[in-house]
Amino acid sequence: MKKRFLVTILLLLVLSLLPAYSALSAPTDNWQLVWSDEFNGTNGSAPDSTKWSLVDQGGGFGNSELEYYTSRRDNSYQENGSLVIVAKKENYTGQSYTSAKLISKNKGDWKYGRFEIRAKLPQGRGMWPAIWMLSTDAIYGGWPKSGEIDIMENRGDQMDKVSGTIHYGNDWPNNTYSGASYLLSSGQSFADTYHTFAVEWEEGAIRWYVDDVLYSTKTNWFTPSAPYPAPFDQKFYLMLNLAIGGPNTPFTGKTSPDDSALPQKFYIDYVRAYTKTASSTALDRTGWTATTSPVNSTPGNMLDGNMSSRWTTGADMVPGQYFIVDMNSSKTFNKLTIDCTGNNNDYARGYQVFVSSDGTNWGSAIASGTGTAPLITVNFASKTARYIKVVQTGTGTNWWSVREFNVYN
Ligand SMILES: [Ca+2]
Numbered sequence: 001m002k003k004r005f006l007v008t009i010l011l012l013l014v015l016s017l018l019p020a021y022s023a024l025s026a027p028t029d030n031w032q033l034v035w036s037d038e039f040n041g042t043n044g045s046a047p048d049s050t051k052w053s054l055v056d057q058g059g060g061f062g063n064s065e066l067e068y069y070t071s072r073r074d075n076s077y078q079e080n081g082s083l084v085i086v087a088k089k090e091n092y093t094g095q096s097y098t099s100a101k102l103i104s105k106n107k108g109d110w111k112y113g114r115f116e117i118r119a120k121l122p123q124g125r126g127m128w129p130a131i132w133m134l135s136t137d138a139i140y141g142g143w144p145k146s147g148e149i150d151i152m153e154n155r156g157d158q159m160d161k162v163s164g165t166i167h168y169g170n171d172w173p174n175n176t177y178s179g180a181s182y183l184l185s186s187g188q189s190f191a192d193t194y195h196t197f198a199v200e201w202e203e204g205a206i207r208w209y210v211d212d213v214l215y216s217t218k219t220n221w222f223t224p225s226a227p228y229p230a231p232f233d234q235k236f237y238l239m240l241n242l243a244i245g246g247p248n249t250p251f252t253g254k255t256s257p258d259d260s261a262l263p264q265k266f267y268i269d270y271v272r273a274y275t276k277t278a279s280s281t282a283l284d285r286t287g288w289t290a291t292t293s294p295v296n297s298t299p300g301n302m303l304d305g306n307m308s309s310r311w312t313t314g315a316d317m318v319p320g321q322y323f324i325v326d327m328n329s330s331k332t333f334n335k336l337t338i339d340c341t342g343n344n345n346d347y348a349r350g351y352q353v354f355v356s357s358d359g360t361n362w363g364s365a366i367a368s369g370t371g372t373a374p375l376i377t378v379n380f381a382s383k384t385a386r387y388i389k390v391v392q393t394g395t396g397t398n399w400w401s402v403r404e405f406n407v408y409n
């Protein structure tokens with residue numbers, strides 16, 4: 001997003017369009033949600049100030065951008081479950097357009113993670129929506145020496161294409177970047193519907209996805225003052241903005257904006273940040289037994305390693321149904337899975353998880369949630385106990401079933 005002086009020419013060199021099918025589905029079990037904004041505030045309300053700061057600034061941002069970013073509700077608000085960033089043709093504090101930019105600096109900062117944003121883009125010549133990240137503390141120096149990760153950028157006269165890029169290296173004009181673009185099928189536009197944009201950033205690797213299709217992986221970069229994997233080994237924060245490119249803005253093609261397209265709206269359904277938990281191993285279930293309420297079918301079917309056998313309530317889901325697994329001796333664990341794949345409507349519509357050392361005293365729930373799919377994965381801080389109890393808290397017109405129940409550490 002910053003200082004793209006040679007972007008137009010160089011992008012032509014790096015547009016190795018790679019939406020060839022490579023299905024690394026995401027997020028995997030090992031990505032755990034740690035932060036999110038679902039933008040469920042009341043219609044017209046400001047973005048959550050505990051998660052975002054609103055930039056109040058103009059001046060071009062090194063790219064001869066034309067907008068002034070305001071903190072007014074004219075340019076940003078929540079509506080119907082989305083954040084809306086509005087770009088307007090409007091004279092304001094020396095600029096001839098207004099828009100908004102949200103930053104999570106010192107409110108949401110992460111070293112490594114999966115960052116997933118579902119958004120519908122604005123359109124029209126000059127529009128430059130961006131979802132990107134910069135270093136919180138910039139310990140390796142000014143741009144681009146502390147790095148920049150662009151999760152998604154688009155130019156509004158090319159609505160079938162987005163790009164993902166990292167910027168790094170020496171001071172401008174000797175800076176470096178690398179990236180790739182993702183193209184929709186012919187005739188489709190990122191302005192027509194929401195799409196999911198994600199980056200997975202781990203030590204030594206950054207991967208870009210659109211709608212869970214991996215389209216770019218970068219593993220090479222540098223910064224002058226520190227060894228690899230610097231600069232991408234420090235905390236970064238998120239930014240969401242809609243810039244307006246002008247006659248001197250390379251990214252948007254050095255043309256004047258199409259004023260007839262304004263106002264334009266950039267809709268963001270959610271922003272979710274995940275961190276990777278250590279890979280886990282399923283515990284050996286030898287000697288484990290299960291009891292259930294209601295008493296029905298064969299509880300041991302959830303522990304037999306066979307997806308074709310199941311325990312089921314034999315009755316519609318109602319709160320209070322439960323099963324208890326006795327692991328035969330005390331175990332330490334931090335994750336469980338309740339799998340009813342194959343009876344795809346039979347998963348718990350809501351659940352609470354309890355643990356006990358004696359099968360009698362359960363204390364308060366260690367985890368709870370709402371099931372949304374036949375495989376329910378529950379992560380929690382490590383526990384040591386012999387018994388695990390899962391209680392149904394939802395209501396449904398299907399029988400509650402469990403084909404396999406596993407516990408991990
Ligand atoms: Ca939402």
Ligand SMILES: [Ca+2]
Binds near residue numbers: 309
């Ligand atoms: Ca089974």
